[in-house]
Each structure stands twice: as C-alpha cells, then as structure tokens.
Amino acid sequence: MSAYGAVISARFRMHLQYRAAAAAGFGTQLFWGVIRILIFGAFYRSTTAHQPMTYPQVVTYIWLSQALMRLIPWYAGDPDVRAAIRTGAVAYELLRPVDLYWTWFVRIIGASLAETALRAIPMFLVAGLFLGLQAPPSWASAGAWGLAMIGVVLLAGAMVTLLSVTMMWTISGEGVTYIVPTLAIVFSGLIVPLPFFPDWAQPILNVLPFRGMLDIPFRLYMGHIPSGQALPLFAQQMAWAVALIVIGRLLLARGTRRLVVQGG
C-alpha cells in the first residue's frame, strides 16, 4: 500500500512544479468562463420560458466546471504510459514488484489532483469573491458534494487508466482513445450543463458514466439535486468505476500476456 502512496505523492509534487503553465491555464479558464457566462446571460434575456436552472445556478455551474475541469478524462490515456509503451520502457515497469494496473491508476490520480489544486484554489477565490460563484446552500449539500467528488476522482481515474491500457493495442490507432475525451466533455455537462439537454435525452444521459464526472457533484453542490440523493448517486458512480476497473484489469492481463516489447 505504501508503494502506491509514494507514487501518488511523487506525481502530485512533480505536477505542482508546473506553476507557470497553471497560471497561464488559470488565465485562459477565467476568460472562457467569462465568455460562457456572457453567452448564457444573453440567452436568458432572450426568453421568458421556464428554464431547468436559474441564471445564478448556471453561473455557479460554469465556475465550478472552470475550476475542476482537469478532473474529467482530459487525456487520451496517461501520456507517460503512452511513451512507456511506445519506447518499450513498459518492460521495466513489469519488473517492479507492484501491481501495474494500480500503479498506473494512482499515478494518473496524483497528476490530476495536483493540476486541479493549482487551478481550482485561485478559481474558487476569484470567482467566489468577484464573479458570482455561490457557496453551497447548506452543510448537507456541501457534504454531498464532497462525497461525489471522491466518486469523480475514482471514476475518472478508472476511465483514463482503461484508455492507457488500450494503448497496448492501438499505438497507431490513437484516434479511438481521442474520441472518449470528447464524449466525456459533451456528456459530462462541461460544454452545456446537462439539465439543458432535451427531455428525451435525459434518461440516456442518466445512465452514461460521464454524468458522474461533473454534473452529479455540481448539482449536489448547489442543491439542484437534494442532498438526500447523494448516496444512491455515489453508488452509481462507484458501480461505473468498478466496472471500468474490472475491464481495465482484464484487458491489461491479456495485453501483458501477448506483449511484444518494441526495440531495446
């Protein structure tokens, strides 16, 4: 267990070094957030029809996504794992006395936690003080949000690790692994909050795993989903995470059996 702890903390500290990149990323996210809010503001002023969320709720949803977007499967698999598979360095990783799957899993979690911390802390401060990000309406909502965020980290980690594993087959066919992040961006609610999707699409969105990476925690945060539903939703996140982990481990076991190390 301590080996995995060491991996996670090494990754975390390594990614904390990229502060200049994080500062530039923060500036970019801030600008995008402002544009998206201006667009929503204009839409709200153009209609009198009832909308599934209020304007202040949309503003909060947008700032939460600008702060925490690094947690969703942004990568088409861990870039370091990709390099290891391509160069053949994966052979060394197989020699280490730790489980390969969990090493990859905790490694990507460490990286995404550090990247998120660097961007989320200034974003919560700036957006909370000046730009309309509201606090959760109750302690219960805040707690439900915290629980769901644990679900996000595990679920997104399982998804990225699964993509990393598939790279054992598709070194040239990277295209497939690039499509999953796009699906995640659309169906997690990053581009448009999920409640705005047409009513007929809601049942489909509800069963997909992507909702658990962004929409569930954000709506729990603002009380748009009552905190009483936190446990069943957390169970849904965990069910998907476990499914992805099982598939990932099975694929990895098959992949290592037929692995041909490229070059020396």
Place this chain on the structure above:
Amino acid sequence: MDSLRLYFRYLGVSVRSQMQYRGSFILLSIAHLFATGADFVGLWVLFHRFGSIKGWSLPEVALLYGMVSSAFAFADATSRGFAMFGETMVRTGEFDRILLRPCSVALQIAGQELTLRRVGRLSQSIPVLLWAAWSLHVVWSPAKAALALMTILGGACLFNGLFVLRGTLAFWTVESLEIMNTVTYGGVEASEYPLVIYPAWFRRFFTFVIPLACIGYFPALGILERTSAAGVPSFLPWVAPLAGPAFLCLTLQVWKLGVRHYQSTGS
C-alpha cells in the same frame, strides 16, 4: 514567385510525411471531427431550449459559426510552424539554422508543417455552413457568395496573424505562451456568437484591438441584410474582411522586430 513555389514545396513534403501513417491520419482526422463537432452540439442544445439569442435564430448563428470555424480550420492547419515556434525553434536553438538559409525566414517557419488532420474541422464547419445557407431565407446573389468566401479567407489571415504573434512572443519568453490561447481558441468561441450579445468593452476589443468582428459578425450582417437594423453603415460588411490581411501584415512587421531582437540560446 520563387519563394511561393518553395512554400508549396515545403507543404508538399509535410503532407507526404503525414501520409506515411495513413491509418493513423484517418483516425486522428475522425477524432478531430468529433472534437470540433462537440461545439455545434452545444450550440444546438442551447437553441433547442432558448429558441433565439438577441433576435438571432439558430441558422443565422450557424452561418456565423460556419464562416468563423472554416476560417480557423485553414489557419489552424497552416500555422503550426508559428504556433509551436517557441517550443521547437527557440528553445532548441534550431532557429539559428533557419536564419542561415538565404530565403525568407517567415516563409520557412510558415512552411514547417501543414497539419492535414486539423482540416477535419472543415468537414463539420462546411456542412454547417451549407445547412445554414439552405435554411436561411436569403437570396444568394454572386456578390453575397463572394463575400462569404472573402470572409473565410480574411478570417484565415487574421487567425494566422494571431499565431504569428504567439510565435513572436517566444523571442522574449518561452513560458506561459498558452495565454495566447485566450485570443485564438477563446476568440473563435466568442466570435461564433453575434457581437451584440457582449458588453461594450468586449465589443470594442474584438473590433479595434483584435478585429475578429470584421471577419464574422459584420460580414454576416451584410449577408443577412441586417446592417440598418444593427445600426451599421451598409458598406461596412463589404470592406470589413480586409481587416484580416491587414492584421496579418501588421503582425509580420512585429515578427521582423522580434527576429532582429533574437539571441540564440547557444545550445
């Protein structure tokens, strides 16, 4: 004329090298199509809920979106040399070699790569444009079709100018260049919606500082015959796209300043 031929020779080499991995190229293009198509899904979802934005319907915004997105596709594919200039040329000292060759520096950088898969964006922006043109009740005179084409070309120049600017910054710093993404990728996102939805400071910035409105919103007003409703002189849509090439020329002058300022890393 010779230098132009050299430029196309460069692009030919780049295309041939990408075609060596054909399977990978096709898959990456499809992935790129998906990624840029996601934008339009977002647009469609919002219009499905809200109906219109400040009097603009979905086909009208789609026309704007299609023109800006096509322009960006061309620029994104041709500007890789400038966009990655800091990382691949300045930091490595590779730029010294370029300077030694007896032909235009800017041309060599521009010819570094033609990223074909980025054209994947076109395979979604052109259908969007055609759909918009078909579902709008606009009489397409030859003049209007020419204006749409000019707008896309002007836009491609303008976005290329932004990438040149990003490359030029690398003479002074090779860190935090991502901040330029706000005006490139952020600029595309912002100019896919009509300018009227933004506050005044924002409109002024995108008209006079970085003239994105001139290669999207203003020409679109001309095509939709909405100039008088928007309070804009009726000749403006027809001259506005020229702001694109003008902006590119300006940034190339700044680039020359940067080249003069260049000191090799020595490595």
